[in-house]
Amino acid sequence: MSHEHEHQHEPPPAAAPVMPDDTGSQALAEALRSSFTIVKIAMVLMVLAFFGSGFFTVGPSEKAIILRFGKPVGEGQKALLSSGRLYWSYPYPIDQVVKIPIAEIQSVDSTMGWYFMTREQEIAYKTTGVEPTPGPSLNPAVDGYAITADRNIIHTRATLNYHIADPIQAVFGFSADTNFTYSLAGVSNAAQNVLNNALLYTAARFNVDDILTRNVAGFQDAVLRRVSDLIEQEQLGIVVDNCAVRSAAPRQLRDVFTQVTTARENRNKLLNDAHSYESEVMIQSGAQATSITNAAAANRARYVESITAEAKRFNDLLPKYESNPNLFAQQTFLQAVGPALTNAEKWIQPITENGKKREVRLMLNREPPQSKPAPAGP
Amino acid sequence: MKRNLSIILISAVLVVIFALLLFVFQVRQSEVVILTTFEKPTAQPYDRPGAYFKWPWPIQKVHKFDQRIQNFEDRFTQTLTADNNNLIVTIYTGWKISDAKSFYPKFQSSVPAAQRILEGMLRSAQNAVIGKHNLSDFVNADPKELKFDAIEDEIKQIVQSELSTNDYGIRLEFLGFKRIELPENVTQTVFDRMKNERQKLISKTENEGKAEAQKIASAADRQAAETIANADAAATRIRGEGEAAAAKFLPVFQQNPALANYLLRIDALKQSLNQRATLIFDERTPPFDLFLNFPTNTSSR
Numbered sequence: 001m002s003h004e005h006e007h008q009h010e011p012p013p014a015a016a017p018v019m020p021d022d023t024g025s026q027a028l029a030e031a032l033r034s035s036f037t038i039v040k041i042a043m044v045l046m047v048l049a050f051f052g053s054g055f056f057t058v059g060p061s062e063k064a065i066i067l068r069f070g071k072p073v074g075e076g077q078k079a080l081l082s083s084g085r086l087y088w089s090y091p092y093p094i095d096q097v098v099k100i101p102i103a104e105i106q107s108v109d110s111t112m113g114w115y116f117m118t119r120e121q122e123i124a125y126k127t128t129g130v131e132p133t134p135g136p137s138l139n140p141a142v143d144g145y146a147i148t149a150d151r152n153i154i155h156t157r158a159t160l161n162y163h164i165a166d167p168i169q170a171v172f173g174f175s176a177d178t179n180f181t182y183s184l185a186g187v188s189n190a191a192q193n194v195l196n197n198a199l200l201y202t203a204a205r206f207n208v209d210d211i212l213t214r215n216v217a218g219f220q221d222a223v224l225r226r227v228s229d230l231i232e233q234e235q236l237g238i239v240v241d242n243c244a245v246r247s248a249a250p251r252q253l254r255d256v257f258t259q260v261t262t263a264r265e266n267r268n269k270l271l272n273d274a275h276s277y278e279s280e281v282m283i284q285s286g287a288q289a290t291s292i293t294n295a296a297a298a299n300r301a302r303y304v305e306s307i308t309a310e311a312k313r314f315n316d317l318l319p320k321y322e323s324n325p326n327l328f329a330q331q332t333f334l335q336a337v338g339p340a341l342t343n344a345e346k347w348i349q350p351i352t353e354n355g356k357k358r359e360v361r362l363m364l365n366r367e368p369p370q371s372k373p374a375p376a377g378p
Numbered sequence: 379m380k381r382n383l384s385i386i387l388i389s390a391v392l393v394v395i396f397a398l399l400l401f402v403f404q405v406r407q408s409e410v411v412i413l414t415t416f417e418k419p420t421a422q423p424y425d426r427p428g429a430y431f432k433w434p435w436p437i438q439k440v441h442k443f444d445q446r447i448q449n450f451e452d453r454f455t456q457t458l459t460a461d462n463n464n465l466i467v468t469i470y471t472g473w474k475i476s477d478a479k480s481f482y483p484k485f486q487s488s489v490p491a492a493q494r495i496l497e498g499m500l501r502s503a504q505n506a507v508i509g510k511h512n513l514s515d516f517v518n519a520d521p522k523e524l525k526f527d528a529i530e531d532e533i534k535q536i537v538q539s540e541l542s543t544n545d546y547g548i549r550l551e552f553l554g555f556k557r558i559e560l561p562e563n564v565t566q567t568v569f570d571r572m573k574n575e576r577q578k579l580i581s582k583t584e585n586e587g588k589a590e591a592q593k594i595a596s597a598a599d600r601q602a603a604e605t606i607a608n609a610d611a612a613a614t615r616i617r618g619e620g621e622a623a624a625a626k627f628l629p630v631f632q633q634n635p636a637l638a639n640y641l642l643r644i645d646a647l648k649q650s651l652n653q654r655a656t657l658i659f660d661e662r663t664p665p666f667d668l669f670l671n672f673p674t675n676t677s678s679r
Binding site for chain 2: 040043044046047050067069070071072092093094096112136137138139140141144145146147148149150151152153168172173174175180182186189190193194196197200201203204205206207208230233234250252253256257259260263264266267268270271273274275277278281282284285286288289290292293295296297299300301303304307308310311313314315317318321322325329332333334336337338341345346348
């Protein structure tokens with residue numbers, strides 16, 4: 001009883017020491033609690049990691065496109081994310097970030113139309129201009145060339161610079177490999193084939209002289225037109241910035257092609273000379289013609305004036321003459337002859353007494369002597 | 379209570395994430411997916427981008443195919459044209475999987491396997507088409523005669539119809555010539571011909587130049603002579619005008635022809651005496667006639 005009473009009056013024991021003998025289960029509970037905490041932390045970390053994995057950056061020479069449920073977010077250039085900031089997207093399987101190496105300007109070289117050179121030969125050619133000696137023929141396995149409309153062989157090559165106008169089409173339209181990776185290699189490959197085809201097609205429409213000398217710009221324009229047409233037809237999603245074409249005669253025939261150029265230059269020189277002769281002759285004859293007509297005009301004026309003066313003089317003299325013709329004649333004769341006689345050499349031959357004619361012999365020089373009178377015969 | 383709620387929330391999120399990973403697959407813009415249930419393809423391929431439901435492996439399996447255009451070119455092939463010219467041709471194509479359901483059983487997802495089939499078809503189609511055309515259909519300065527595009531189209535259509543007949547699930551997007559060349563020994567013949575033509579061109583150019591220059595020079599000479607002749611004619615006309623003007627004075631002189639005549643002779647005499655002259659006179663000529671009556675002792679002589 002006392003025991004019961006004692007029991008009744010005892011203060012209620014603290015919770016912990018309720019089962020002082022159950023330390024094992026207490027430890028277990030403790031462990032469970034702590035491992036549950038770890039699990040909770042792990043779960044929080046996983047959730048954080050899941051959402052944190054959505055952060056990404058873009059490198060300087062690449063662009064990124066976010067695919068939401070497989071479809072690109074944004075259209076055209078807006079779909080492209082550039083470097084310089086931190087982006088966030090929903091983690092997979094909602095979003096997926098595709099990164100593509102994109103340079104500002106894309107460029108491809110044609111591969112179909114040039115003769116084969118090893119890398120060393122190409123370097124030597126670029127630095128010293130020395131080309132390897134060509135064989136007598138072209139090997140289709142390694143040497144490239146195009147056949148022209150007049151069935152000649154020429155070498156031609158081009159560099160196409162372009163930019164991506166429709167990144168979605170360019171990236172998601174063309175495959176570069178079989179690993180489902182995304183890059184611009186596929187569209188670049190297609191652009192290269194377009195360029196090759198354009199060179200081949202355009203060369204097939206042009207004669208060799210047009211391609212090499214007569215219509216170089218026309219050939220280049222035609223290549224560019226074909227490239228643009230094919231880009232549109234094949235929907236490459238790119239826009240051409242420029243296309244530089246270079247063509248050359250086969251090395252085997254370079255000398256003879258140079259001779260043609262020289263012959264053309266010579267012909268042009270001949271023609272230029274002829275044209276300058278032509279203009280010189282024209283100017284001269286024009287001047288001569290003018291002087292002839294001017295002289296005639298001057299003559300006419302002089303003649304008319306002198307006749308006018310003569311007529312006036314005639315009218316003035318007529319009354320004097322009519323009054324005494326003989327006196328008039330003698331006066332005017334002496335007036336006219338008198339002054340002339342001062343300058344002339346004179347030789348007065350007396351009349352012979354018997355009225356016979358006297359023979360006079362003159363030594364005539366072409367130039368009459370200056371000082372002495374011409375000697376006269378007896 | 380609040381702590382429990384957050385735990386429940388986090389757990390729910392995790393469950394959703396795992397469920398998504400297990401039960402959802404994504405089809406990307408460039409892909410087409412065939413879903414197989416215990417290795418048997420389901421009805422329709424998934425060819426539009428999006429997220430779709432699937433049962434987890436091993437019940438259902440996702441087979442992805444690249445729906446992008448594959449660039450493919452065959453190795454160069456020697457082909458005879460209708461006019462017996464040997465051409466060495468390389469063709470490039472762009473093809474894509476158009477029907478994954480047909481493609482899958484034949485090639486699984488192997489692009490190279492499909493390209494091997496394509497290469498064979500390209501070769502036979504190109505032999506057949508090129509054999510129908512002359513070399514002038516490939517290279518021609520006359521756009522109406524040039525059949526370059528038409529030949530490409532013909533080859534493309536033959537290959538495409540063969541692909542469709544065999545139900546390969548492949549579509550040719552584009553096809554074109556990459557190279558058209560000649561056998562090596564023919565290039566040498568072409569070089570010889572070209573050299574010959576060039577030499578002819580050289581002599582033609584030179585001769586044409588000479589002839590043209592001569593033409594220009596002689597035309598210039600002729601024109602110059604014409605100009606002078608015209609000027610001479612004009613001068614004659616001008617002089618004629620002068621004479622006509624002078625003729626108006628004729629009636630003046632006709633009043634006394636003897637005086638006119640005399641004046642003319644006097645003028646002529648003055649003109650002739652302008653030059654240095656030697657004159658021989660006898661004494662009867664005035665003014666020397668003065669000597670005649672001059673008181674000299676001529677009789678003593």
